[in-house]
Amino acid sequence: MSTQAEESAKPTVPTAIPRAGTRHSEEWWRRRGFRVRQYRPEDHEALRAIWKACDISLGETDTAEAIARNLRRRSNGFRIFVVETTGEAPAGVPRLVGGVVTTFDGHRAYVYHLAVHPQFRAGGLGRLLLETCEWQAQRWGARHLRLTSLTANMRTAARRMYAAAGWRPRKELWVYSKDL
Numbered sequence: 001m002s003t004q005a006e007e008s009a010k011p012t013v014p015t016a017i018p019r020a021g022t023r024h025s026e027e028w029w030r031r032r033g034f035r036v037r038q039y040r041p042e043d044h045e046a047l048r049a050i051w052k053a054c055d056i057s058l059g060e061t062d063t064a065e066a067i068a069r070n071l072r073r074r075s076n077g078f079r080i081f082v083v084e085t086t087g088e089a090p091a092g093v094p095r096l097v098g099g100v101v102t103t104f105d106g107h108r109a110y111v112y113h114l115a116v117h118p119q120f121r122a123g124g125l126g127r128l129l130l131e132t133c134e135w136q137a138q139r140w141g142a143r144h145l146r147l148t149s150l151t152a153n154m155r156t157a158a159r160r161m162y163a164a165a166g167w168r169p170r171k172e173l174w175v176y177s178k179d180l
Contacts, residue, residue: 033087034125036132039080039099041068046096047082054115062113077104077140081132083116083125098125102133109137111147114158126161
């Protein structure tokens, strides 16, 4: 018999991502040929290709080895979710069509590398990934969820999606960066 403390220390690894409170049910997405699931090591090459197609800035923390290390070491604070097509994908259609990284520092959760393959944009998959991050952040006990986005004009549609999903820019925050 496990104690409540032992239960809360176990990683939250859903077999299916609950859709309660979101715009569409898991079944709604499945009927349209998509499902969200957790990243697997064999997804790395396809996910990296999506990130590159979406002009996501990649670094040494995005290698297969670094991701595997984070998943192992930070089992209660690091997740990657992917959207894949279900059933047989027609020739030329990627099986993996989107992905996102979400992390938790004990207080806040963060969203990184949110990307949907250009062929599959404007269909709600980006919002589905955002909602999945919100769900995971709540499971971790986070009270705040943060997302950073480049300011380039090409991100205009993404910023509209964030606003439609209830995200607001924080004018009082500056983001600083330093390479180590």
